[in-house]
Amino acid sequence: MTPFLPPDWLPVIFAGLMALSILFYVVLDGFDLGVGILLPRVTEEADRDRMIAAIGPFWDANETWLVLGVGLLLVAFPSAHGVILTALYLPVAIMLVGLTLRGVAFEFRAKAHDLTTKRRWDHAFVAGSVTAALSQGWMLGHYVLGFAEGWAAIAFAAMSAVGLAIAYAFIGAAWLIWRTEGALQRQAIGWARLAIWPLGLGILLVSAVTPLVSPRIFDRWFSFPEVFLLAPLPIVTAALLLGVGNLLKHMPFPDDALRRLPFWGAVALFSLFFAGLAWSFFPYVVPERLTIWQSASAPESLSLILAGAIFVLPIILGYTVLAWRIFGGKARDLTYY
Amino acid sequence: MDALILARIQFAANISFHILFPTITIALGWVLLFFKLRFNGTGDDKWMDAYRFWVKVFALSFAMGVVSGITMSFQFGTNWPGFMERVGNIAGPLLAYEVLTAFFLEATFLGIMLFGWKRVPGWVHTGATVLVAFGTTMSAFWILVLNSWMHTPQGFEMREGVAHATDWFAIVFNPSMPYRLSHMLMASTLTVAFLLAGISAWRWLRGDRAPSVMAVLRTGVVMAAVGGPVQAFLGDAHGLNTLEHQPAKVAAMEGNWETGGSVPLLLFAIPDEAARENRFEIAIPYGASLILTHSLRGEVPGLNQFRGEHPPVAPVFFAFRVMVGTGLLMIAFGLFGAWRLWRHGELPRFMLWGLVAMTFSGWLATLAGWYVTEIGRQPWLVTGVLTTAQAAGPVPAASIGTTLALYLTIYAMLLVAYVGTIYRLAARGRIAEAMPGNVMPTPKGTIA
Numbered sequence: 001m002t003p004f005l006p007p008d009w010l011p012v013i014f015a016g017l018m019a020l021s022i023l024f025y026v027v028l029d030g031f032d033l034g035v036g037i038l039l040p041r042v043t044e045e046a047d048r049d050r051m052i053a054a055i056g057p058f059w060d061a062n063e064t065w066l067v068l069g070v071g072l073l074l075v076a077f078p079s080a081h082g083v084i085l086t087a088l089y090l091p092v093a094i095m096l097v098g099l100t101l102r103g104v105a106f107e108f109r110a111k112a113h114d115l116t117t118k119r120r121w122d123h124a125f126v127a128g129s130v131t132a133a134l135s136q137g138w139m140l141g142h143y144v145l146g147f148a149e150g151w152a153a154i155a156f157a158a159m160s161a162v163g164l165a166i167a168y169a170f171i172g173a174a175w176l177i178w179r180t181e182g183a184l185q186r187q188a189i190g191w192a193r194l195a196i197w198p199l200g201l202g203i204l205l206v207s208a209v210t211p212l213v214s215p216r217i218f219d220r221w222f223s224f225p226e227v228f229l230l231a232p233l234p235i236v237t238a239a240l241l242l243g244v245g246n247l248l249k250h251m252p253f254p255d256d257a258l259r260r261l262p263f264w265g266a267v268a269l270f271s272l273f274f275a276g277l278a279w280s281f282f283p284y285v286v287p288e289r290l291t292i293w294q295s296a297s298a299p300e301s302l303s304l305i306l307a308g309a310i311f312v313l314p315i316i317l318g319y320t321v322l323a324w325r326i327f328g329g330k331a332r333d334l335t336y337y
Numbered sequence: 338m339d340a341l342i343l344a345r346i347q348f349a350a351n352i353s354f355h356i357l358f359p360t361i362t363i364a365l366g367w368v369l370l371f372f373k374l375r376f377n378g379t380g381d382d383k384w385m386d387a388y389r390f391w392v393k394v395f396a397l398s399f400a401m402g403v404v405s406g407i408t409m410s411f412q413f414g415t416n417w418p419g420f421m422e423r424v425g426n427i428a429g430p431l432l433a434y435e436v437l438t439a440f441f442l443e444a445t446f447l448g449i450m451l452f453g454w455k456r457v458p459g460w461v462h463t464g465a466t467v468l469v470a471f472g473t474t475m476s477a478f479w480i481l482v483l484n485s486w487m488h489t490p491q492g493f494e495m496r497e498g499v500a501h502a503t504d505w506f507a508i509v510f511n512p513s514m515p516y517r518l519s520h521m522l523m524a525s526t527l528t529v530a531f532l533l534a535g536i537s538a539w540r541w542l543r544g545d546r547a548p549s550v551m552a553v554l555r556t557g558v559v560m561a562a563v564g565g566p567v568q569a570f571l572g573d574a575h576g577l578n579t580l581e582h583q584p585a586k587v588a589a590m591e592g593n594w595e596t597g598g599s600v601p602l603l604l605f606a607i608p609d610e611a612a613r614e615n616r617f618e619i620a621i622p623y624g625a626s627l628i629l630t631h632s633l634r635g636e637v638p639g640l641n642q643f644r645g646e647h648p649p650v651a652p653v654f655f656a657f658r659v660m661v662g663t664g665l666l667m668i669a670f671g672l673f674g675a676w677r678l679w680r681h682g683e684l685p686r687f688m689l690w691g692l693v694a695m696t697f698s699g700w701l702a703t704l705a706g707w708y709v710t711e712i713g714r715q716p717w718l719v720t721g722v723l724t725t726a727q728a729a730g731p732v733p734a735a736s737i738g739t740t741l742a743l744y745l746t747i748y749a750m751l752l753v754a755y756v757g758t759i760y761r762l763a764a765r766g767r768i769a770e771a772m773p774g775n776v777m778p779t780p781k782g783t784i785a
Contacts, residue, residue: 057448060403064436064444067410071436074414074421075429082418082730089415089732093740096408097747103404104751107397113761298501301426305433312437316445323445326456 011296013306014076015285021069023274027171027267028062031055034172036102036129037165038191039122045115047184048122052106054179054331059106061320063099073285076302080285080295087147088139095135101128130165137164144206144277145213146287156209163202170195171270174262177251179331185252185259192262193248200241203273207234210280214288217280230279237272240265340734341726344416347741349711351408353704354748358402360703363477363522364529365395366470368556373463386549387556391533394759396451401755403444408744416737417718419728424500424719427493427508428483435479443472474522481521485514487719488710489582500722512582516575517710523568524706527667528699530564533557534674535696536763538689543764551683558678558692561671568664573628579713580629583720584638585646586713589653591625596639600625605658608650613641648715652708660705663698670695697756 032055042048074081085092105125112118141160145153173195176188211218221230244265247258283291296302369392376384410432413420421428449457449465457465492507493500502508534557540550580587592608592615593600602624606615626635640647670691677684684692718725 057452060400060447061441061444063403063407064440067407067440068436070410070414071432074410075425075433078418078421078425078429081414081421085411085414086418086730086732089736090740092411092415093743096411097743099407100404100747100751104397104400104754107400108754108758111393111397111758111762113765297429298426298499301430301502304430304502304505308430308434308437316437316441319445320441323448326449326453 008293010299010302010306011076011292012283014072014296014302015282015292017309018069018072018076019274019278021065021072023271025062025065025069026274027270028065029059030168030270031171031175031263032059032062033102033129033133034168034170035176036125036172037133037169038172038176038188039126039129041187041191042184050180050184050331051176052109052125054176056106056331057323057327059103061323063103075305076297077285077290077292077295078297080290080292083286083290084143088142091135091138091142095132095139098128098131098133098135101125102132103128133165133168134161137161140164140206143287144210146289148213159202160206163198163206166195166198166202167270170199171263171266174266178259178263179329181256181330189248189251193245196241196245196248199269203237203241203269206273207276210277214280216288220280230276233272233276237269240269240272244269340732340737341729343734343737343741344729344732345725347737347744348412348416350741350745350748351405351412353707354752355402355405355409356703356707357700357752358398358405359473359477360525360528360699361398361532362395362402363473363525365391365398365532366466366473368529368533368560369395370463370466370470371556373466377459377463381548383548383552386547387553390549390762391553392451393762394532394536396447397755397758399443399447401751405748415732416730417728418730420718420723423498423723423728424487424493427486427490427500427502430502430505431479431483431486431508435476439472439476439479443469443476446472477521477525478518481518482509482511482514485517486511488517488714489513490719490722495722500719513575513578516571516578520568520571520575520706523564523571524699524703526560526564527568527664528703530557530560530671531667531692531695531699532697534561534692535694536759538684538692539696539760540763542686542689542693554684554692555678558671558674558684561667562675563671565664565668565671569668572661572664577629579710580638583713585640585643586648586653586710587629588638588640588643589648589650589713590657590709591629591637592650592654593625593637593639594641596636596642598626598634598636599623600629600637602628603654606654608654610650646716648713653713656705656708656712660702660709663702663705667695667698667702 035051035055039048039051042051070081073084101124105121105128109118109121109125112121138157138161141157142148142153144160145156170192173188173192177185177192180188211221220226244262247261247265251258251262253259281287283293285292285295369388372384372388372391375381376388446465446468450462450469453462453465486508489512490500491511492502492504494503495501533553537550537554537557540547541554576587576590588594591600592603592606594613594615599622601618601620601622603615604619604621606618606620608615623633625637627633629635629637640650670688674684674688674692677688714720716724716726718728
């Protein structure tokens with residue numbers, strides 16, 4: 001198999017694919033984890049079932065984007081994978097335990113023989129979702145600081161952990177606004193309104209810290225003419241926050257109009273924030289240490305994967321859209337087959 | 338304990354826990370398709386009942402496989418960074434193709450298979466079942482390609498200490514791949530056969546006379562009767578392949594110290610690696626020579642030929658006997674059960690209790706078999722290319738120990754919950770569907 005691209009480009013393409021997978025994961029499993037974080041806010045059994053039903057057919061495929069993202073890191077940038085996962089050994093292990101609990105609690109609660117057992121699995125579901133969200137946020141914080149050590153780094157990572165959990169709760173609430181109705185939907189609107197301002201604060205904090213810890217990133221953001229190219233990013237983000245915040249004040253609308261808007265607004269916010277981070281760190285895959293070219297696998301192996309990915313990814317997106325169409329509309333009962 | 342041994346225990350614990358569930362889902366996916374097709378063909382509700390019961394077990398097993406599999410995908414990097422640095426150019430594409438061709442397919446269509454019942458036409462639902470079964474099998478294919486390549490690597494060259502692929506066909510179709518893959522697929526078939534038969538026998542013994550119970554019991558017993566002998570044949574072929582490519586592993590399996598002819602088959606012994614001899618041998622003369630070379634005087638490799646380079650003897654030796662012993666028991670149960678069902682139409686009570694006892698026998702045999710092949714590969718991670726010690730990472734022992742304790746606790750808890758839930762589902766039979774949170778509108782034409 002001969003490479004069909006200049007070898008310099010392969011790592012860039014793979015970095016793009018990896019970033020896209022991680023963004024897909026954060027958005028898609030983000031709303032699953034968010035619903036898990038919000039579950040304890042609801043005591044009514046039927047409402048809990050409805051919340052679970054709203055993510056039931058999706059969570060497994062959503063989680064697969066994490067496997068693809070980490071898988072691409074592993075196969076395309078093996079040495080960076082080693083450095084990152086060794087540095088994040090403990091939070092990764094904690095996240096895995098969280099994801100394990102979340103994933104199986106789902107199945108076990110549906111098969112519980114009495115309410116006590118079901119509630120026990122609900123607790124596991126919530127604990128798993130919260131743990132996974134916090135540890136992912138913790139990892140994000142550590143990554144942004146280039147795995148720096150010391151109290152300041154720990155404080156920042158802790159803040160980032162809480163920030164991501166709030167972000168997930170927000171997108172989870174936005175998903176529920178789309179997928180539920182009646183009292184539950186009104187509750188979800190309330191949660192989204194509560195979460196959106198801390199979310200904005202979190203975005204602001206990470207955006208402020210990133211250029212401060214690295215002169216390279218500072219230059220990248222505040223040099224001419226990039227500053228004009230990048231200016232739309234914070235402006236659009238601020239507009240989105242204000243727009244969605246204002247929209248939520250007036251929801252729900254008659255005929256459930258605009259029910260999808262908070263969710264897509266959340267998707268846009270996540271994407272912009274992610275694009276900002278990607279712009280800051282490119283071409284480093286381990287901040288300030290390893291670039292994508294230094295850590296890339298052999299070009300012949302990468303082109304083989306790329307050939308498969310170009311062929312298969314559209315098919316995956318196709319049947320993902322199919323599943324979304326089949327499970328469109330409001331979640332009412334958990335109709336397990 | 339040092340970090341290397343802890344990292345190995347952690348990875349072994351994880352992979353042992355993980356393999357339990359794919360071993361069920363690989364074959365159970367096809368069994369579900371069989372139930373669905375039988376229902377489509379005959380219109381007999383018992384097949385739909387069987388589908389509706391076993392799809393729950395499938396969903397539960399699938400979730401357990403997914404979460405433990407994700408853990409593994411991370412542990413490649415956290416526990417064995419040297420693995421990807423040395424052979425990532427080969428392992429990488431194989432793993433990537435698994436994610437691209439199997440994971441998304443299974444995960445997405447599982448949603449449709451489980452929750453899409455009332456939302457899609459019947460043929461789409463059957464199609465989703467086909468794609469899920471196909472996905473689990475594809476996943477097994479890629480993983481076994483990679484695993485086999487690690488045992489019998491070819492189709493690559495080393496440049497500056499890193500493996501580079503030269504011939505992908507040779508990598509995929511490496512010498513042990515066909516044997517290992519078919520042996521594993523049949524292991525899954527047998528595991529599911531005894532799970533189906535064991536749970537159904539238990540329901541029958543508890544007085545559950547739903548037509549689906551007998552139908553599933555028969556399915557399981559027939560699968561066991563056909564699969565058992567086929568597995569014995571495949572296992573023998575796999576053993577001969579191992580003899581050719583990894584003679585030290587076979588020497589450990591046989592507990593044979595000196596290379597030579599007319600080697601007896603050890604039924605039992607306690608290998609003593611320090612003294613380099615066996616204690617308490619019970620043997621069949623010429624047995625090992627006959628099995629491995631198909632001649633009474635044939636030469637069998639001995640461990641002393643591979644001093645310092647052979648795997649730890651006792652675990653390989655005992656695991657092999659556990660696997661073969663369980664396998665022989667499975668063959669006996671399968672053949673006897675099928676004969677009784679054919680002659681009398683039902684099974685005697687002692688046989689039903691026997692099947693209950695054998696419910697998870699497939700797990701035992703599968704784990705024992707994996708221990709034989711994976712411990713038997715030591716000290717190599719990739720034969721002749723990379724040792725396990727070389728692949729280990731710089732993570733301190735304390736971190737690994739802490740997370741190991743965490744994983745073990747969770748796994749023990751989940752295993753108990755899993756087995757308990759399956760028995761509860763079986764005990765409640767079809768009442769299960771009426772539970773809140775499990776609300777299931779009865780599809781037209783089925784008994785609720």
